[in-house]
Amino acid sequence: MPTEEQLKVVPEGKYADVGDGLRMHYHEAGPDSGRVLLWIHGSGPGASGYSNFKRNYPYFAERGYRCLVADTLGYGYSSMPEDGDYSSAYLAGKYKKLLEAAGAERACVIGNSQGGNLSIQLALDFPETVERLVLMAPGGLEQREVYMEMEGIQAMMKSFFAKEGITREGMRNTFKLQLFDEKLITDEIIEERFQIAQTQPKTVIAKMKVAYLAERLK
Template identity: 40%
Template sequence: MTNDPFSHLPEGHYTDLENGIRVHHLDIGTGPTVIWLHGSGPGASGYSNFKGNYPVFAAAGFRNIVLDLPGFGRSDKPDDVHYNLDFFVECLNLFIRQNELSDCILLGNSLGGAIALGQTLAHPETVAKLILMAPGGVEERETYFQMEGIQRMVSIYNEGTMDKDKMRKVMSLQLFDANGLTDDILTERVAVAKTQPDNLFNTMMVPNMTERLHEIKVDCLGFWGTNDCFNPREGMYKFLDNMPHCKFIMVNQCGHWVQVEHKDYFNRMCLDFLLHPTAC
């Protein structure tokens, strides 16, 4: 028996940030750097969100930094901070600076997409390209809390200690086909969820950045599932109407996790975007 509560998650490297937060990440492959930024929700981690994707990118000649955001995975989960966008961007930028990374491709899902946008707006010199999957940060908080998936997640989370049955109920709306929820995914996320502090979700605030999207000049490829129950698909048009160098792909029979439900298509389109760039 191991004493590691996260024994189901691979262990990689740690960076002690200058603000006192210790973050965990996997570092796979060599080449241009892709930083993978996962979404929110009970039990999330970089590995859980992207295990079916980053090995393909590594084989195609990219260095993959699969980050566990503060409050998630194997990273620190302090109970005395505000988990707002400024905090996440501060941590990401410190991570980039302390690890001497440059010209990063930021790839973010949901909350991770909002953080990618925040980093690009605050520190544009660090970002070469963006890949976004149903990114947050283009709606008001009230809009998100009207979504069926968010309402269910909050209700079940407030019931107390997470177990597999509760996690299945939380996550069943993440996917168009809930049969894709394997025991491995549930086990990974339950173990992490049990270590997450209440202030993680109580203080999670992400502003609406729609009016600043025009400031982002890098090429961006985005995805949105037509059956997304967590983030309104109409948000796609805010990017198309305001970002000069972006294109979005709408995927049918797809929930909030295009990289999971349509991983082969997602991987292929992303690598085509990165390896054969054309004007967006």
């Protein structure tokens, strides 16, 4: 369950049982009859569907789309088992379970970074579920060795695994390498991510296995 401090900055939505004793947390907005948009966020310390897409999904909900904005397992308020399976195939399978629990047969899937990787995996493994894909800098189109050399990825890993633990300043410095416009790095977004990161086991990032999917897309 989210802590009192977390709830001050990241609101709580709904939960869906997705098997293996796990629950996924998600926000839902828009009419039940609307075309379904599934939003899948990226990875990193303190990531969540809400902090990633809070300025995007309300626009679509107001225009008649049914938006499902979930927290991937290991993130936000979803289950975070220390010994969990954090492979792309497993996590994508749980998004399929989330859609089933929400009564959604098909969805247009919008994915950012690792969320883009999971979106592609979902479409490849369960093509009947995915109507369309909208991808922003999706992971898994390069080998792991390539993206692990990126300065922003290295800074993120260093911040998360620092001896002193993750700090607000470390998080801010990481975002400076990932965003062109530093004005977007507000105290609000830092606090949202920091509060979630306090409860995130390090194994979530350490065991993350982003599948290389480029070969399957040929």
